[in-house]
Structures are given as structure tokens and as C-alpha cells.
Amino acid sequence: MISATTKSLLRSAARVRVSTVASTALKCSTTSFIRHLATANTSSTNYGHVYNPNAQKVSLANLDTFARRHIGPTPANVQEMLKTLGYSDLDEFLTSAIPNHVLIKRKLSVSPAQGYTESEMIEHLQKLAAKNKIVKSFIGKGYAGTKLPAVIQRNLLESPEWYTSYTPYQPEISQGRLESLLNFQTMVSSLTGLPMANASLLDEGTAAAEAMSLSFHNMKGKKKVYVIDTNLHPQTVNVLKSRAGNIGVEIVELPLSTEEGITELNKIIKTVCGGLVQYPGTDGSIHNFTKVGEILHSHKVLFAMACDILALTVLKPPSEFGADIALGTTQRFGVPFGYGGPHAAYFSTTMKYSRKIPGRIVGVSKDRLGQPALRLALQTREQHIKREKATSNICTAQALLANISANYAVYHGPAGLKNIASRVYGFTTLLAKYIGQTEHQVLNDKWFDTLTVKLSGVSADDILAQALSKYNINLFKVDESTVSLSLDETVETADLVNLIELFTGKQVTLEADTELPTIPEELIRTDEILTHEVFNTHHSETAMLRYLHLLQSKDLSLANSMIPLGSCTMKLNATVEMQTLSMPGFTQIHPFAPIDQAQGYKELISEFEKDLNDITGFDATTNMPNSGAQGEYTGLSLIREYHKSRGEYEARNICLIPVSAHGTNPASAAMCGLKVVPVKCLDDGSIDLVDLQEKAELHAANLCSIMITYPSTYGLFEPGIKKAIDLVHANGGLVYLDGANMNAQVGLTSPGDLGADVCHLNIHKTFALSHGGGGPGQAPVCVKEHLKPFLPGHTFNADVTKPDSIQAVNSAPYGSASVIPVSYSYIKMLGANALPYVSAVAMLNANYMVKKLQPYYSILFVGKSTPHCAHEFILDLREFKAQGIEAIDIAKRLQDYGFHAPTMSFPVAGTLMIEPTESENLAELDRFVESLIKIRSEIDAYINGDKSGMVLKNAPHSMQDVVATPQEEWEARGYTREQAAYPLPWLKNNKCWPTVSRLDDTYGDMNLICTCPTVEEIAGE
């Protein structure tokens, strides 16, 4: 029990900041105290130098410095903004905004301290990329070489309109990428033969884990065995085991393509919640799994198949074997290896499970004017609503990569894809024929692209070495005398000739017009694929270019205007950084290539981890998790493993989570088998330390951890953070810090300095990786020394695997490795000197906006326990609700002003959370502020019964609405067309038009269509 005195001490600890900063005299003396202690220089004067070292004099130094390109406000702007806030120096502002014991300003050791210039960075990256050896990798295991069509590379992958957009929660300004994701779903649905598909998952391994989890929960957790075929990709097995262990599922591996396996399955079937097979198997073999499906179905449990997407264009689809779930990766549809990612995984089901499918789903609905329009359907924000009961924690997925793969299918069309697949099959079959003439033996009697070869007279090591030294080819070593190889779209005749020579010792000549063997009838797919018009139209480059351009022109991205999304940090994704995604030295490396072929990556990743350790104040980092939510899952798994090592795994199963936490926090905790206990927040938004203490003490024997977002999800540097951390530690729990808000901390404070044990970083937020329209993400997890031994290992990577490592959490050892150079170059171009200014200016931008908006709107929490917000703030719109205006009206109206809405109704319903980031310049901040002020006058008009206020309710106004609404109808609205479309003068010069009117969400969820609609469906028949 907590005594009354302790309660009052705790509550006053939370309030102490107000009284501290309320006194100006005290504020000044605190400033000099902090300055004295601080080692990082964050003064305004120094900003001038760091921002542009060449401003005063031109010297021998290079001129293409980066800080002034990345940070929006100039030193003069900064002074002007400080003046608005009543300060004269940046240091003074920081000292006032961040509690003294939190503002540590430990000098970072990121080198070079002054940052690389842009050209120096490119040179450095090219040197690193050159240290990776580009080898033709026929290693397979779920990763295949592919040709990314140049028209898609240049106009999608390398186009900021595509890569800087946000997850399409605001459908009226996202119809382009929604259409593209719907194409992805339609493609997956057509190829797998299952009607419901989602808009991508993270990778094949986690998609398999989602299938297991869906099957387990479908049986309400009563059947605890999940059966997998022995022929699954090894990394998938690892990810499955990692996930299964945490929720109490037992993985049983059986040879399901054999009689023996079927007999064993029948023996245990009563305990089984579902099963998964690989098609074709990891050894390349192809089996008819109908029997497995029948047995599983006879006990009402789910049958899942992990399938090769290219094979499905020519082989029988999983639907023909009775699969309930099909999953896999679409990597080989145009997305390079990238040393493991990012690539889009797919997941499809029968209609019966449409409401249980994990991840984001695009659906067809209609807009206010009755026009067909797309939006995210069903469980879009389910983690926020269902919390720990959510179907999965997937939030960010792989939208950009799903769009590449979808457009690869659009460009090639069904005939083109079948040609690619048939050619791959033909090459493989020719090679098998030649190998069949030797003493070596092809072990699989059927194949699509993969052969497993038992060697005769030569060891696997020898043949691998020969393949590499003589032909620059990588094969896969199965065991000492067996290798496998998987051919792909990139294989050329010369490669085939080399492979034949490698296995037969004979040189053959193959004529270019040699007809290739065709797929046997017993295996071949007979139904039509990809029949929708979109896959049968854009096959010339002109048509493709125009289609891509049409789609991107419907969407708002950072190329149009600020995207002020609280908690999402939509900052500049600099071109130099993003260029790394097209450097062959980074893109062409197979994730399981021998480590000595990836020395450039090794060097880069180890330096990146060193910098992240420095920035976070931690001791070690893993780069395996490929999304924030996946980072949460990983961090919590590490904590669980720590308790396990002390014999407390079962006992410590409670995770405290403040009610303000992001929905993925409780969802991830549940995935780790933890029981979530919510912790209250006070009226001022800070954690209720009394409630925390009570709960920590009550559950002391079972306390596993707490998950805290800092600065809090309310955008505040809560003073009670250290107290909260101490309370949890004192009761035996460890502290997980959700790093979504790290952009307010870099160089100023850090999770490690605050005393946390582990954090994840969303590099797709703080560290400048683009958001890609909903992915890719990547979330390094940084830990203190005591968690380091447990960092996840990987079957194919000895570097990351330690004796006590937990199982792999993702398919590839470094997750989406090819995006790491983006964040690496962000850190390296800013250097130790400029990084703290990123956080400082992010905070200044936010507080400047607060000051400007305060006369017009209530700003939640600011001025209560803290005088300032951190890097984001909450616009409280709840006062207007009684008069009929809701947050959504303002969010939609902002689209008419050319802006993306801020984060809506998170973390507080009825509010908008605004995060401008440091990258926006003063003029853009002012434009946004001016828009909100104008909207305030529209709110007043509505409240006062002035018809012109209806402009909010009808927002956003699409071009069709403005141009084509008949005059009489328009006149009834009470505002002009010009007021609708051009509420401020500058919009006439620069406006991003919503392409549809406000979406009808309910209609879409009730009339679920999640593949490209037919003409009849569009017509509403």
C-alpha cells in the first residue's frame, strides 16, 4: 500500500516542473546551470555555424553541406520564432521545455562530427557498396533474382510522390496508391485463387507466423499444436518457433508429403489448430497436399500454404488443394534482394476469414456524391480499438514494395508473367536433364525453379567454391554432399551453359531458339489468371508511364506539402539518402550470401549500430525487426528471455501499459504472451505515478515490464519519467521505451540515459527513411548490456547469432537491410554537431505553431505540467462537438487547403495531433497555421448558423464536385465554388486536389469488395 504522504509526493513530483519554469528568475539560473554541465552545444550562435559553416567565409571546405538542406528554419528564422515564444536563445528554450533531469545533452560521438557533405556521402556510400560482391545468387530459400522494369524503378521506386506518402488513412488524397494496393490484392487473390487478400505483410516468415496465430485463435486457443511440413524454408521455421513459444503453441514438424507424415498427422489431429506446407517445398519438390487439407478440415482447423508467387502463374493454385490461407513473398515480382528486404509479403484467405485477416486491407466504397472510391477497410485501426485483443500488431507493412510488385504484374500482364515463369521452368528442366546424365542425382522428381542435387565424387564445399570462382555463381549448401539451386528471371543462356558445365564438366552450345520444355499437365494451372482489365492494358512503356503518373497525381505526398502527422515524423527523405535504394552494391546481395561477400554491409551496419548505441545511450543493437510493431515484439521477447534466464519466465507475465499508448503496444505484448495491465494518465496527460506505483507493487511478483512512449504520446516531456522507470525497476520489471518519439530526444536526452532497458527506433520516422505510403519500415532495437546476449539469432548468419540468442523474429538477419543506408547517411550527413539541432528545431517548430494557434484553439495539456510541448501537440476540438463540428470535419477541410490531416483522434478522441518536424520551413508552418485559423472562422460560421459553415461538412471538395455540380444545387450550399476550392489565395498557384469526395466508410465495410471491382460492381448492381 502507498501511504498518503507518498501519494502526495508522487503527484507533486509530476507537477514540480510547472513551478520551476513559472519563475523567470529561476529559469535563468537553471539555464546557466545546465549550460555549465552540458557538453553538446545547442546555442543559437552555434546553430548558425552548424547550419551553414560556409555562411561567413568561403574556404577550401566543400560547399554542399547537408544540415541547411535538412533543417527548414534558417538561423534568422530560429531567432524570430524564439522571439515569438519569448526567448532569445535556443538553449534557453530547451532548458525551459525539457525537465532539467531529462535534458542531458551528452555529446554524441557520431563521426564525422561536422557531417559529410552530400558529395562526400555519395563517395563514401559507393565505396561501401563496392565492398559488397555482386554474385549471381541461385541460393533460393524464398529469395529470387528479378528484373525491376526501368519504368517502374524511375517512376515509382525513385519517385518522391510514391515514396514520401503516408499510409492512406485519408482516402480522398490517396486514391492512386489505394488503387495500386487494390491491384496488389487482386493480383494475390487471382494467383492464389482465394478471394480475400491484404495489402501486404512484412515478409514470408512473419506472414507464416500470422497464419499460425490466426489458426490458433480461430480455435480459441484450445488446440495448441501447429503442424508444419518438414519442407519449409528454414528461416520461416525459426520465425514460427519464435512466435509460437510466446503464445504457448507447440510447433510439430512432419513430412506431410509422405504416407508416414499423414499417419502421424492423423495421430495428433485432435490437438492440432492448423497446418502449413510450402509449395514448391524448400528443396524444390512439388506435392499434392489435398489430403493434408482434408484431414485438417475434418477437424475444422485451417490449412495454410506458403507459395512461390511466380510459380502460381503456371502451377495449380492453393485454392485447388483446399487451402484456407495462402501466403508468401512477392519479392521476385520486381523487387531486388536488398540483402533481405524490404519486400512485400502477401496473405490471402477464403471469405470466411475476411474479418480475421491481419494487416491493412483496401476496400471499394463510395464517396459522398455516390462515386466509387477506395479506402482502407475493416480492421484498419484495429490495434487502437481492440488493443491486446487485436488480430495482430501489424501497422506499417510494405506498401511501396507491394506497389512495385503490383505494377510489375500490371506491366507484364498474365501472358508476360507466364512467359517469365515458363522460361524459368524450362531452364531448370534443361539443367535437370543434363545433371541427370551424370553421376549426380536430382533428388526432387518434380520442380518449378529449384533442384536439390546429391553430388557424386565432389563435396558441396568444392562445388560451391568452383561455382563462385569460375562462374561468379552462388549455390546453396544443403549438407556436405548436397547442394540446391533456384533459377530465376535473371538467368541467361550463358548462366545455364555455366551451370551445365559445373555439374557435367561438359561445355554445351545452346541455340537461342531452342524450345524449352513445358510444364507437365499434372502440375499446370488451367484457369485464367489476372483477367481484370488493369493487368491487360498497360504493357507498352508509354502506357505504363502514364498509368503510374495518373496514380501518383491523385495523391498527396511530401512533394506537395507538409504532412503534419503526430507520432509519425514525416520529415525530409533526402534524395542522397534515398538514392542508396538503387545502388546495385546494396540491392543485388542475397540475404543468405556468404558474409565475406557482404563486407560493405557488415561495415555499414556495424557503424550504424555504433551510432544508434551512442544516440540511444544503449550498449547493443539488432537490425532484424522490420517495423516498429515488430521492434516492440522483439524488445518484449528479449525482456521475457531475460526473465527466463533467471527462472522467472512463467511468473513474470504482466506488462504495464499507460492508457495513452499506441495500440501496437498492447497488441505486441499480447503476442508475447503477456497480460496487459493499463496504467492511468492524469488530466494533464502525464502518467499517473500513483496508479503506476500501486499496480507495480500489486503485481511485483509477476511484473515483466512497462512500455512507455517518451516524450509521451501526448507530446510531453513528462517530468515523472525517471520516477516511473525507477518504480518499475524496484518491482522487478524492465522498461521498454517505444521510440516513436525519438525525434525529440536525439542529442538532448536518450532512453539509455533515462534508465530504460530497451527501445525500438522507427527509422521510417526519426531517421529519415521514407514512409512509402505505409512501408517499408525498419526498427532497430537497442538494449542495455543485460539484454545483449539474447538479441535474435539467424540460421544463416553467424555474425548475429550468439549462444543465448532468441529465435529469428524476421526472415532476414538484418530485416530490410537495404534501407539501412538511408538512415546511415542521414546520421552521417548531420554528424554529432547537427543532430541535436534536429530535435531542438523540431520542438521549436511545434511550439511556434502552438503559440500561433493558441488564440484560436485549445491546445491539450500544454501549460499544465509542462510549459511547452515536445515535438508535437494536440489540437483539442472536442469543445465544438456539441455544436456539430467534429475532428473529421477539420481534417477533411484541411485537404481543401492542400494539406494532409494531422493524426486524428489519437491518442485522444476528438483531437488532431500535429507534428511539423524540423524539415518544414517557416513559410510552410505559417501556411498551415493560416489555414487552421481560416478554418476556425468557418467553424464559427457553422456554429452561428451561417450556411457558409457547411463548407466544413462537405469537405473535401473534389474537382468534380466544384466543376460539375449544377448551379442550382451549388447555390443551396451557402458558399461559393471559389470558397470551396481556394479558401486562401496561394492555393490558386499550388493546390493538390482531392480526387473524390468524403468517403462513406460504413457502406464499404457493409458491402465488402477487396479486389478490383468489375464494371457491374462499380455500377452498384
Ligand SMILES: Cc1ncc(COP(=O)(O)O)c(C=O)c1O
Ligand atoms: C507510438 C508508436 N508506437 C509504435 C508504432 C508502430 O510502428 P510501425 O507502424 O512501424 O509498426 C507507431 C506507429 O505509428 C507509433 O506511433
